[in-house]
Amino acid sequence: MTPRRASHSGTGQPLLTKAGYHHGNLRTALIESAVALVRAHGAHGFTLAEASRAAGVTAAAPYRHFDSREELLACVAERGFELLRATMSGVPVGGxxxxxxxxxxxGVRYVEFAVSEPQLFKLMFSLEYRLPAAQAGREALGLLEQALHEAERAGRLSTDLGTAMKAAWALAHGVATLRIDGMATFRSDDSAAIAATLRALLSGVAQP
Structure with a gap:
Protein backbone atom coordinates (compact mmCIF):
# COMPACT_ATOMS: atom_id res chain seq x y z
CA MET A 1 0.00 0.00 0.00
CA THR A 2 1.33 3.42 -0.93
CA PRO A 3 1.89 5.76 2.05
CA ARG A 4 -0.50 8.72 2.19
CA ARG A 5 0.98 12.16 1.66
CA ALA A 6 0.18 15.53 3.12
CA SER A 7 1.65 19.02 2.92
CA HIS A 8 3.52 20.17 5.99
CA SER A 9 2.34 23.61 7.09
CA GLY A 10 4.70 26.32 5.93
CA THR A 11 6.75 24.24 3.51
CA GLY A 12 4.44 23.50 0.61
CA GLN A 13 6.39 20.25 0.12
CA PRO A 14 4.79 16.78 0.25
CA LEU A 15 5.59 14.81 3.37
CA LEU A 16 4.83 11.21 4.22
CA THR A 17 2.18 11.01 6.91
CA LYS A 18 2.15 8.68 9.89
CA ALA A 19 0.75 5.96 7.60
CA GLY A 20 4.24 5.54 6.19
CA TYR A 21 5.53 4.58 9.63
CA HIS A 22 2.72 2.08 10.23
CA HIS A 23 3.63 0.33 6.97
CA GLY A 24 7.26 -0.10 7.89
CA ASN A 25 8.57 2.92 5.98
CA LEU A 26 9.89 4.92 8.91
CA ARG A 27 13.34 5.42 7.40
CA THR A 28 11.90 6.60 4.07
CA ALA A 29 9.36 8.83 5.83
CA LEU A 30 12.08 10.53 7.86
CA ILE A 31 14.33 11.08 4.84
CA GLU A 32 11.49 12.57 2.79
CA SER A 33 10.42 14.76 5.70
CA ALA A 34 14.00 15.97 6.10
CA VAL A 35 14.26 16.64 2.34
CA ALA A 36 11.18 18.86 2.56
CA LEU A 37 12.53 20.66 5.64
CA VAL A 38 15.90 21.27 3.94
CA ARG A 39 14.05 22.72 0.95
CA ALA A 40 12.09 25.04 3.18
CA HIS A 41 14.63 26.01 5.83
CA GLY A 42 18.10 24.85 4.77
CA ALA A 43 20.21 22.09 6.26
CA HIS A 44 20.63 23.83 9.61
CA GLY A 45 17.12 25.24 9.90
CA PHE A 46 15.40 22.38 11.72
CA THR A 47 15.92 19.77 14.42
CA LEU A 48 15.62 16.00 14.40
CA ALA A 49 12.53 16.39 16.58
CA GLU A 50 10.94 18.61 13.91
CA ALA A 51 11.72 16.02 11.24
CA SER A 52 10.05 13.43 13.46
CA ARG A 53 6.93 15.55 13.86
CA ALA A 54 6.76 16.15 10.11
CA ALA A 55 6.88 12.38 9.55
CA GLY A 56 4.18 11.85 12.17
CA VAL A 57 6.30 9.86 14.61
CA THR A 58 7.69 10.36 18.10
CA ALA A 59 11.00 12.13 18.74
CA ALA A 60 12.56 8.82 19.78
CA ALA A 61 11.53 6.95 16.61
CA PRO A 62 14.36 8.20 14.33
CA TYR A 63 16.99 6.54 16.50
CA ARG A 64 15.83 3.19 15.21
CA HIS A 65 17.50 4.10 11.90
CA PHE A 66 19.77 7.11 12.49
CA ASP A 67 22.32 7.74 15.22
CA SER A 68 22.10 11.50 14.78
CA ARG A 69 20.67 14.37 12.79
CA GLU A 70 23.93 14.44 10.80
CA GLU A 71 23.41 10.85 9.69
CA LEU A 72 19.89 11.73 8.52
CA LEU A 73 21.24 14.72 6.58
CA ALA A 74 23.82 12.51 4.90
CA CYS A 75 20.93 10.40 3.62
CA VAL A 76 19.19 13.56 2.43
CA ALA A 77 22.34 14.47 0.48
CA GLU A 78 22.34 10.99 -1.05
CA ARG A 79 18.69 11.45 -2.01
CA GLY A 80 19.64 14.75 -3.63
CA PHE A 81 22.19 13.03 -5.87
CA GLU A 82 19.60 10.43 -6.81
CA LEU A 83 17.26 13.25 -7.87
CA LEU A 84 20.08 14.92 -9.79
CA ARG A 85 20.78 11.69 -11.64
CA ALA A 86 17.09 11.32 -12.50
CA THR A 87 17.04 14.88 -13.84
CA MET A 88 20.13 14.37 -15.97
CA SER A 89 18.86 10.99 -17.18
CA GLY A 90 16.13 12.90 -19.02
CA VAL A 91 18.71 13.97 -21.61
CA PRO A 92 18.55 11.53 -24.56
CA VAL A 93 21.60 9.35 -25.14
CA GLY A 94 21.41 9.29 -28.93
CA GLY A 95 20.31 11.51 -31.79
CA GLY A 107 25.30 20.70 -18.04
CA VAL A 108 22.11 22.70 -18.50
CA ARG A 109 20.13 20.06 -16.58
CA TYR A 110 22.75 20.18 -13.82
CA VAL A 111 22.34 23.96 -13.49
CA GLU A 112 18.55 23.75 -13.71
CA PHE A 113 18.51 21.19 -10.91
CA ALA A 114 20.57 23.51 -8.70
CA VAL A 115 18.21 26.40 -9.45
CA SER A 116 15.15 24.30 -8.62
CA GLU A 117 16.71 22.79 -5.47
CA PRO A 118 19.13 25.41 -4.10
CA GLN A 119 19.12 24.31 -0.45
CA LEU A 120 19.35 20.63 -1.32
CA PHE A 121 22.14 21.33 -3.82
CA LYS A 122 24.17 23.19 -1.20
CA LEU A 123 23.75 20.32 1.25
CA MET A 124 24.84 17.77 -1.37
CA PHE A 125 28.20 19.47 -1.81
CA SER A 126 28.86 20.46 1.77
CA LEU A 127 32.05 18.88 3.13
CA GLU A 128 30.46 17.22 6.15
CA TYR A 129 27.71 15.41 4.23
CA ARG A 130 29.04 14.70 0.74
CA LEU A 131 31.30 11.74 1.59
CA PRO A 132 28.47 9.38 2.68
CA ALA A 133 26.70 10.27 -0.59
CA ALA A 134 29.78 9.72 -2.76
CA GLN A 135 28.46 6.68 -4.63
CA ALA A 136 25.19 8.37 -5.57
CA GLY A 137 27.20 11.40 -6.69
CA ARG A 138 29.46 9.28 -8.88
CA GLU A 139 26.43 7.72 -10.54
CA ALA A 140 25.00 11.15 -11.37
CA LEU A 141 28.27 12.48 -12.74
CA GLY A 142 28.80 9.21 -14.59
CA LEU A 143 26.24 10.43 -17.13
CA LEU A 144 28.46 13.41 -17.90
CA GLU A 145 31.52 11.19 -18.16
CA GLN A 146 29.67 8.85 -20.51
CA ALA A 147 28.77 11.74 -22.80
CA LEU A 148 32.36 12.98 -22.83
CA HIS A 149 33.55 9.46 -23.61
CA GLU A 150 31.32 9.46 -26.69
CA ALA A 151 32.76 12.85 -27.67
CA GLU A 152 36.26 11.43 -27.26
CA ARG A 153 35.42 8.46 -29.48
CA ALA A 154 34.13 10.88 -32.11
CA GLY A 155 37.38 12.83 -32.00
CA ARG A 156 35.75 15.93 -30.53
CA LEU A 157 38.02 16.37 -27.51
CA SER A 158 41.30 18.24 -27.64
CA THR A 159 42.39 16.87 -24.27
CA ASP A 160 42.23 13.56 -22.41
CA LEU A 161 38.93 12.33 -20.96
CA GLY A 162 39.90 12.92 -17.33
CA THR A 163 40.83 16.55 -17.94
CA ALA A 164 37.71 17.12 -20.02
CA MET A 165 35.58 15.65 -17.22
CA LYS A 166 37.09 17.97 -14.63
CA ALA A 167 36.61 20.96 -16.91
CA ALA A 168 33.00 20.14 -17.80
CA TRP A 169 31.97 19.48 -14.20
CA ALA A 170 33.78 22.56 -12.90
CA LEU A 171 32.07 24.73 -15.50
CA ALA A 172 28.57 23.39 -14.83
CA HIS A 173 29.04 23.53 -11.07
CA GLY A 174 30.49 27.02 -11.22
CA VAL A 175 27.59 28.36 -13.25
CA ALA A 176 25.13 26.57 -10.94
CA THR A 177 26.73 28.07 -7.83
CA LEU A 178 26.80 31.58 -9.29
CA ARG A 179 23.19 31.21 -10.33
CA ILE A 180 21.81 30.04 -6.97
CA ASP A 181 23.94 32.53 -5.05
CA GLY A 182 22.04 35.28 -6.85
CA MET A 183 24.88 36.83 -8.82
CA ALA A 184 23.25 39.51 -10.98
CA THR A 185 25.09 38.48 -14.16
CA PHE A 186 23.45 35.03 -14.07
CA ARG A 187 20.20 35.77 -12.27
CA SER A 188 17.98 36.09 -15.36
CA ASP A 189 19.63 33.38 -17.47
CA ASP A 190 17.26 30.89 -19.08
CA SER A 191 18.22 27.48 -20.47
CA ALA A 192 19.40 28.92 -23.78
CA ALA A 193 21.65 31.44 -22.04
CA ILE A 194 23.08 28.75 -19.76
CA ALA A 195 23.77 26.53 -22.78
CA ALA A 196 25.52 29.39 -24.60
CA THR A 197 27.72 30.05 -21.56
CA LEU A 198 28.65 26.38 -21.17
CA ARG A 199 29.36 26.05 -24.89
CA ALA A 200 31.71 29.03 -24.84
CA LEU A 201 33.53 27.70 -21.78
CA LEU A 202 33.80 24.15 -23.15
CA SER A 203 35.39 25.38 -26.35
CA GLY A 204 38.72 24.98 -24.59
CA VAL A 205 38.41 21.16 -24.55
CA ALA A 206 36.70 20.84 -27.96
CA GLN A 207 38.52 19.72 -31.05
CA PRO A 208 37.67 22.07 -33.96
Whole structure:
Protein backbone atom coordinates (compact mmCIF):
# COMPACT_ATOMS: atom_id res chain seq x y z
CA MET A 1 0.00 0.00 0.00
CA THR A 2 1.33 3.42 -0.93
CA PRO A 3 1.89 5.76 2.05
CA ARG A 4 -0.50 8.72 2.19
CA ARG A 5 0.98 12.16 1.66
CA ALA A 6 0.18 15.53 3.12
CA SER A 7 1.65 19.02 2.92
CA HIS A 8 3.52 20.17 5.99
CA SER A 9 2.34 23.61 7.09
CA GLY A 10 4.70 26.32 5.93
CA THR A 11 6.75 24.24 3.51
CA GLY A 12 4.44 23.50 0.61
CA GLN A 13 6.39 20.25 0.12
CA PRO A 14 4.79 16.78 0.25
CA LEU A 15 5.59 14.81 3.37
CA LEU A 16 4.83 11.21 4.22
CA THR A 17 2.18 11.01 6.91
CA LYS A 18 2.15 8.68 9.89
CA ALA A 19 0.75 5.96 7.60
CA GLY A 20 4.24 5.54 6.19
CA TYR A 21 5.53 4.58 9.63
CA HIS A 22 2.72 2.08 10.23
CA HIS A 23 3.63 0.33 6.97
CA GLY A 24 7.26 -0.10 7.89
CA ASN A 25 8.57 2.92 5.98
CA LEU A 26 9.89 4.92 8.91
CA ARG A 27 13.34 5.42 7.40
CA THR A 28 11.90 6.60 4.07
CA ALA A 29 9.36 8.83 5.83
CA LEU A 30 12.08 10.53 7.86
CA ILE A 31 14.33 11.08 4.84
CA GLU A 32 11.49 12.57 2.79
CA SER A 33 10.42 14.76 5.70
CA ALA A 34 14.00 15.97 6.10
CA VAL A 35 14.26 16.64 2.34
CA ALA A 36 11.18 18.86 2.56
CA LEU A 37 12.53 20.66 5.64
CA VAL A 38 15.90 21.27 3.94
CA ARG A 39 14.05 22.72 0.95
CA ALA A 40 12.09 25.04 3.18
CA HIS A 41 14.63 26.01 5.83
CA GLY A 42 18.10 24.85 4.77
CA ALA A 43 20.21 22.09 6.26
CA HIS A 44 20.63 23.83 9.61
CA GLY A 45 17.12 25.24 9.90
CA PHE A 46 15.40 22.38 11.72
CA THR A 47 15.92 19.77 14.42
CA LEU A 48 15.62 16.00 14.40
CA ALA A 49 12.53 16.39 16.58
CA GLU A 50 10.94 18.61 13.91
CA ALA A 51 11.72 16.02 11.24
CA SER A 52 10.05 13.43 13.46
CA ARG A 53 6.93 15.55 13.86
CA ALA A 54 6.76 16.15 10.11
CA ALA A 55 6.88 12.38 9.55
CA GLY A 56 4.18 11.85 12.17
CA VAL A 57 6.30 9.86 14.61
CA THR A 58 7.69 10.36 18.10
CA ALA A 59 11.00 12.13 18.74
CA ALA A 60 12.56 8.82 19.78
CA ALA A 61 11.53 6.95 16.61
CA PRO A 62 14.36 8.20 14.33
CA TYR A 63 16.99 6.54 16.50
CA ARG A 64 15.83 3.19 15.21
CA HIS A 65 17.50 4.10 11.90
CA PHE A 66 19.77 7.11 12.49
CA ASP A 67 22.32 7.74 15.22
CA SER A 68 22.10 11.50 14.78
CA ARG A 69 20.67 14.37 12.79
CA GLU A 70 23.93 14.44 10.80
CA GLU A 71 23.41 10.85 9.69
CA LEU A 72 19.89 11.73 8.52
CA LEU A 73 21.24 14.72 6.58
CA ALA A 74 23.82 12.51 4.90
CA CYS A 75 20.93 10.40 3.62
CA VAL A 76 19.19 13.56 2.43
CA ALA A 77 22.34 14.47 0.48
CA GLU A 78 22.34 10.99 -1.05
CA ARG A 79 18.69 11.45 -2.01
CA GLY A 80 19.64 14.75 -3.63
CA PHE A 81 22.19 13.03 -5.87
CA GLU A 82 19.60 10.43 -6.81
CA LEU A 83 17.26 13.25 -7.87
CA LEU A 84 20.08 14.92 -9.79
CA ARG A 85 20.78 11.69 -11.64
CA ALA A 86 17.09 11.32 -12.50
CA THR A 87 17.04 14.88 -13.84
CA MET A 88 20.13 14.37 -15.97
CA SER A 89 18.86 10.99 -17.18
CA GLY A 90 16.13 12.90 -19.02
CA VAL A 91 18.71 13.97 -21.61
CA PRO A 92 18.55 11.53 -24.56
CA VAL A 93 21.60 9.35 -25.14
CA GLY A 94 21.41 9.29 -28.93
CA GLY A 95 20.31 11.51 -31.79
CA UNK A 96 22.94 14.23 -31.40
CA UNK A 97 24.66 15.57 -34.52
CA UNK A 98 27.57 16.61 -32.31
CA UNK A 99 28.27 14.52 -29.18
CA UNK A 100 29.34 17.69 -27.36
CA UNK A 101 25.75 18.93 -27.67
CA UNK A 102 24.74 16.19 -25.23
CA UNK A 103 27.46 17.34 -22.83
CA UNK A 104 26.00 20.86 -23.01
CA UNK A 105 22.48 19.54 -22.46
CA UNK A 106 23.60 17.59 -19.38
CA GLY A 107 25.30 20.70 -18.04
CA VAL A 108 22.11 22.70 -18.50
CA ARG A 109 20.13 20.06 -16.58
CA TYR A 110 22.75 20.18 -13.82
CA VAL A 111 22.34 23.96 -13.49
CA GLU A 112 18.55 23.75 -13.71
CA PHE A 113 18.51 21.19 -10.91
CA ALA A 114 20.57 23.51 -8.70
CA VAL A 115 18.21 26.40 -9.45
CA SER A 116 15.15 24.30 -8.62
CA GLU A 117 16.71 22.79 -5.47
CA PRO A 118 19.13 25.41 -4.10
CA GLN A 119 19.12 24.31 -0.45
CA LEU A 120 19.35 20.63 -1.32
CA PHE A 121 22.14 21.33 -3.82
CA LYS A 122 24.17 23.19 -1.20
CA LEU A 123 23.75 20.32 1.25
CA MET A 124 24.84 17.77 -1.37
CA PHE A 125 28.20 19.47 -1.81
CA SER A 126 28.86 20.46 1.77
CA LEU A 127 32.05 18.88 3.13
CA GLU A 128 30.46 17.22 6.15
CA TYR A 129 27.71 15.41 4.23
CA ARG A 130 29.04 14.70 0.74
CA LEU A 131 31.30 11.74 1.59
CA PRO A 132 28.47 9.38 2.68
CA ALA A 133 26.70 10.27 -0.59
CA ALA A 134 29.78 9.72 -2.76
CA GLN A 135 28.46 6.68 -4.63
CA ALA A 136 25.19 8.37 -5.57
CA GLY A 137 27.20 11.40 -6.69
CA ARG A 138 29.46 9.28 -8.88
CA GLU A 139 26.43 7.72 -10.54
CA ALA A 140 25.00 11.15 -11.37
CA LEU A 141 28.27 12.48 -12.74
CA GLY A 142 28.80 9.21 -14.59
CA LEU A 143 26.24 10.43 -17.13
CA LEU A 144 28.46 13.41 -17.90
CA GLU A 145 31.52 11.19 -18.16
CA GLN A 146 29.67 8.85 -20.51
CA ALA A 147 28.77 11.74 -22.80
CA LEU A 148 32.36 12.98 -22.83
CA HIS A 149 33.55 9.46 -23.61
CA GLU A 150 31.32 9.46 -26.69
CA ALA A 151 32.76 12.85 -27.67
CA GLU A 152 36.26 11.43 -27.26
CA ARG A 153 35.42 8.46 -29.48
CA ALA A 154 34.13 10.88 -32.11
CA GLY A 155 37.38 12.83 -32.00
CA ARG A 156 35.75 15.93 -30.53
CA LEU A 157 38.02 16.37 -27.51
CA SER A 158 41.30 18.24 -27.64
CA THR A 159 42.39 16.87 -24.27
CA ASP A 160 42.23 13.56 -22.41
CA LEU A 161 38.93 12.33 -20.96
CA GLY A 162 39.90 12.92 -17.33
CA THR A 163 40.83 16.55 -17.94
CA ALA A 164 37.71 17.12 -20.02
CA MET A 165 35.58 15.65 -17.22
CA LYS A 166 37.09 17.97 -14.63
CA ALA A 167 36.61 20.96 -16.91
CA ALA A 168 33.00 20.14 -17.80
CA TRP A 169 31.97 19.48 -14.20
CA ALA A 170 33.78 22.56 -12.90
CA LEU A 171 32.07 24.73 -15.50
CA ALA A 172 28.57 23.39 -14.83
CA HIS A 173 29.04 23.53 -11.07
CA GLY A 174 30.49 27.02 -11.22
CA VAL A 175 27.59 28.36 -13.25
CA ALA A 176 25.13 26.57 -10.94
CA THR A 177 26.73 28.07 -7.83
CA LEU A 178 26.80 31.58 -9.29
CA ARG A 179 23.19 31.21 -10.33
CA ILE A 180 21.81 30.04 -6.97
CA ASP A 181 23.94 32.53 -5.05
CA GLY A 182 22.04 35.28 -6.85
CA MET A 183 24.88 36.83 -8.82
CA ALA A 184 23.25 39.51 -10.98
CA THR A 185 25.09 38.48 -14.16
CA PHE A 186 23.45 35.03 -14.07
CA ARG A 187 20.20 35.77 -12.27
CA SER A 188 17.98 36.09 -15.36
CA ASP A 189 19.63 33.38 -17.47
CA ASP A 190 17.26 30.89 -19.08
CA SER A 191 18.22 27.48 -20.47
CA ALA A 192 19.40 28.92 -23.78
CA ALA A 193 21.65 31.44 -22.04
CA ILE A 194 23.08 28.75 -19.76
CA ALA A 195 23.77 26.53 -22.78
CA ALA A 196 25.52 29.39 -24.60
CA THR A 197 27.72 30.05 -21.56
CA LEU A 198 28.65 26.38 -21.17
CA ARG A 199 29.36 26.05 -24.89
CA ALA A 200 31.71 29.03 -24.84
CA LEU A 201 33.53 27.70 -21.78
CA LEU A 202 33.80 24.15 -23.15
CA SER A 203 35.39 25.38 -26.35
CA GLY A 204 38.72 24.98 -24.59
CA VAL A 205 38.41 21.16 -24.55
CA ALA A 206 36.70 20.84 -27.96
CA GLN A 207 38.52 19.72 -31.05
CA PRO A 208 37.67 22.07 -33.96
Missing amino acids: WSDPLDRVIAL
